[in-house]
Structure formats: C-alpha cells, structure tokens
Amino acid sequence: MNHVPALPLCCTPLDDHWPLPLLLPDTVLLSTHFDSLQLAPDDFQRSAVEVPASIQRSVAKRRAEFLAGRVCARAALQRLEGLNFTPAIGEDRAPVWPDHIAGSITHSTGRAAAIVANKRHWRGLGMDLENLLNAERAERLAGEILNPAELQRMAAGPRDHLALLVTLTFSVKESLFKALYPIVEQRFYFEHAEVLEWHETGEVRLRLLTDLSNEWRNGTELDAQFAVRDGQLLSLVSIKA
Numbered sequence: 001m002n003h004v005p006a007l008p009l010c011c012t013p014l015d016d017h018w019p020l021p022l023l024l025p026d027t028v029l030l031s032t033h034f035d036s037l038q039l040a041p042d043d044f045q046r047s048a049v050e051v052p053a054s055i056q057r058s059v060a061k062r063r064a065e066f067l068a069g070r071v072c073a074r075a076a077l078q079r080l081e082g083l084n085f086t087p088a089i090g091e092d093r094a095p096v097w098p099d100h101i102a103g104s105i106t107h108s109t110g111r112a113a114a115i116v117a118n119k120r121h122w123r124g125l126g127m128d129l130e131n132l133l134n135a136e137r138a139e140r141l142a143g144e145i146l147n148p149a150e151l152q153r154m155a156a157g158p159r160d161h162l163a164l165l166v167t168l169t170f171s172v173k174e175s176l177f178k179a180l181y182p183i184v185e186q187r188f189y190f191e192h193a194e195v196l197e198w199h200e201t202g203e204v205r206l207r208l209l210t211d212l213s214n215e216w217r218n219g220t221e222l223d224a225q226f227a228v229r230d231g232q233l234l235s236l237v238s239i240k241a
Helices: 062-080 135-145 148-156 157-182
Strands: 027-033 101-108 111-118 122-131 194-200 203-208 219-227 230-241
Touching: 027 062, 027 122, 027 219, 062 101, 062 111, 101 157, 101 230, 111 122, 111 230, 122 157, 135 148, 135 157, 148 157, 148 194, 157 194, 157 203, 157 219
Parallel strands: 101 122
Antiparallel strands: 027 111, 101 111, 122 230, 194 203, 203 219, 219 230
C-alpha cells in the first residue's frame, strides 16, 4: 500500500469536485485552498515535496502556492494511475510530467489546482485560475490582452461584461499556451490567439493567429471552458488524443 504524505499545514483537504461546465472523462482534477500565513517551516518536509532552488528564498506566498499546486498534482497522479510523482520545474519553468502524462497546475490567491490525464486520452491540458479584474483595471489592461477584433467586439458588448471578458480572454489564452506548448515546443503570446465567442454558460471558442507547427496552423480553432466562483475565474483548454 502506497504511503500518502501528510498535507502541509497551510492547505485544506484536497477537493475532487469538478468545477467546470463540461466534465472531461479520463482526467483527475484536484484542488485545495491554502493560506501562506499558515505555511510551517517544515511543510515541504512534512508533505515530502522537494523545495526547488529557485523558490527556496522566495516569499511565503510563492512557496505556499508552489507547494499547494504540487501536492494537488502528485495526488492527482496517484489517483489516476497510482504514481508517486511530484512534477519538478523544467528549464522553461513549466512542470515536468511523466512522458505519458498530460497535465496542468494553476494557482491564484488562496487556491491551487491540478489536472492530469494519460496521453492516450488527452494530448494536452491547460488550466488557469485568475482573480476577476475590476472594471477600471480591466479597461486599462484590455489593450495589452485583447487584439483589435476582440476589442471591437468588447466595445459593442454590454458594459457590465467588460471585466469578465478581459479576465476570461487573459485566462483562456494562458490555458491555451499551457495545453499547446508541450506539443509544439514553441512560445506564443496573447496576440497569437483570438477569442471568437464565449457564452455565460461557460463555453469558449478560440482561434490561432500564427503557425506553431505543421499541424497547429494559423486559423486552427479550439474549444475551451470556464467557470467563475468566489471572485475567481478558472479556465481549461483540453486537446483530445
């Protein structure tokens, strides 16, 4: 029987509630709430997670969010396939998963989550959690996050959707990068993708605006989904095998 390391004191028990509108078969998604003020000096040791050199001297918030995300990821892999594996940080700063696993880790203020699947079922998974922007900050950041066509659609839409739309666009483009980067091994940025449409029920349609590989070309469209809870927006891009 596999020994399950103790949870760090800064984290709540792991939650397997599916938070998004469309359930993905053959995946495991786990989340936790964390409090960096409760991070104990021995929390990494307690939970058997190695402290990467890059965050050993980081502030408590950074150490707590890293630890919470890795605890979720390891537990998700354990539940998926019985693996005792904690993703390290790669040279590109992305988590290093087992070769046959697609996965994603995310965290924002006080919450962390991870999703994993075998690549037989899902080639790519990208998940991102963001605090909802307020209207003033969303308007200020819109020009950096949205392309001209997105800005035009935003201007034509309801004013009270502005903050949600800017947050959503930022988040789904982050999720798109996380899902596609391990496949194409090429960096791309906000201007290289476009949100074509979104619905308050949680469905999103995206389009690439650049060639990333012979398969992933300018004009390729993908689906995403999102949900809003407790002032945070969670988005997910999933690419089938």
